[in-house]
Amino acid sequence: MKILINIAFQSLLNRKVTVILTIISLTISIVLFLSIDTLRLGAKKSFFGNVKSGDLILGARSGEIQLLLYSLFQIGSPTNNISWESYKEISKKPEVDWIIPISLGDSHKQFRVMGTTQNYFEKFSYRKDQKLLFKSGTYFRSTFDVVIGSDVAKILNYKLEDDIIIAHGIASQSLHDEFPFKIKGILKKTGTSTDKLVLVSLEALEAIHKDWKTGSKLPSKIKNKEKEIKNFDLTPKELTAAVIKLKSPISIFKIQREINDYQEESLQAIIPGIVLTKLWQIVSITENIMLSISSMVIVSAILGMIAILYSNLNNRRKEMALLRIVGASPKNIFTLMMVEAFLISFFSIIFAIVIVQISSFIFFPILDRQFGIFLEQKIWNARNLYFLNLVLISSLLVSIFPSIQAFRKSINDGI
């Protein structure tokens, strides 16, 4: 056996170019598969990372996915709002630990404005219980303070104490220009939708909409709005949604039922994890397509390896004959071919592992920063190891055919 491994190894070295090309193509395909798989799992984790904090999301009755999308990802718009009274009442339930109100509707440049309370900064967490952190500044202290997400700061090049104007609605030309806001805080990158938010207090949203009874700006006679506004009652009238955390997960279904059966207003409560899973199932079609493409790449690389083993059979007839004459049995010839296939796939796998490991050090931080796809450094889970074994075994299995061919030839062929 030792001599066979040695001969196989030397023989492969002797056919460097073809062998290296085979190894490269197999390595690339393994790397491709592993990267796609790691990315996919990472994307999934990041996606689900948006929901870690709340047990329930409260909103006006509409589609579950729609509610999930606008409340957590700020995608799309609500058709209806919920009243402040209902919100207040639900937040007073004894089972509720904390509640974060969300009020959407306005925008700043390409970013959405979200009205909320201090709870959002203190209670909201993402991914593995990571809290929102301030890169600079703090939570809004007075009405016209604003906190911006890291992408907003970066893309619009904003610093603390910059003034910004909020536009009414999304992609609208009418500005709330009588109420300039001051940036008081900039959040650290989270890799979630928070990075693209302009956060203001609920009171501020109420204040800037005082004049907007019908959706368009009323001509105003008041000169100094900011002073004037303090005299008004700034309790909000409506909210878009709210994230509810319960004291104990046992009461999730009870509260959900109570909200869904709420008499005064048609409300709904969704369990974000469940709805997100439904949503992911739709998204995962792409995921499956990517996986099948990369598996096919692997299959083709293995077939390429077999093709090379086959095409070498003829060139190597004399080599095999010589081995036979010095005492190698047809079985030895078979083993020799199998050892070669093993060496090729083994080295491909080793190289793939090294490449994936190195690129994980290089690219994971970039992916996290640029795309909010957070990947854990520990990539070698049971699943990947199982996959690598599968590649090894299947390449050995298909190599049996050229090896049998060599075996047969070495019996029937003279020298």
Place this chain on the structure above:
Amino acid sequence: MYNALEINDLFFKWENKESFKLKITKLEIENKKKIVIFGKSGSGKSTLLNLISGILSPLKGSLNINNIDITKLSQKKKDEFRANNIGVIFQQFNILDYISPLQNILLPCFFTKFKKYDKLYFYDRAFNLAQKIDINKNILLQNNSKNLSVGQKQRIAILRAIINKPFLILADEATSALDDKNKKDFINLLMNLCDEEKVTLLMVSHDTSLKKNFDDFINLEKILIRNENIN
């Protein structure tokens, strides 16, 4: 006298080829003799050697080497027997050029069961034999055998054939790739080593000028039975 090789009623034909049939009623070669068999191209010289070495199996007949009928041996035993008892030299392609000349010489040792405890002995033997035929240590220990001359390759082939102290050496047109000078050297070398090692030599060739170097010669066509008489 004792026969190194004894063939009786041998019959062989290729699975996929009807036109060629090889039948030999009797062939005996005495121990320690050096015999050359002449025959035209395609007459079946190589096929005969393949049968004697046990690479091919005859359909009928017996093939005794050192009084062992190799047609009765299992495939595995046959391969072992060959590694232990038969050395073969070809016309060309006698060595794997991606391993060192030394490894080439020792190849048969790797496939025999004596390989473990005789390892050092065989290394020593390889170096000693090499010295005798003008191949020095540096050449033997080269990384690969790509840079060897044709003559060197054939000399390495002789050593490989003889390293395992075989009983019989088979040579298939072993001189036809060599020029006259190399051919003469090669034949002398082979003859000397066979004498020293007390080995029987059976060579096949179409080059009848070799006749003078051998104890005896056989014309293959004479011992072959005409095709039409074969069923």
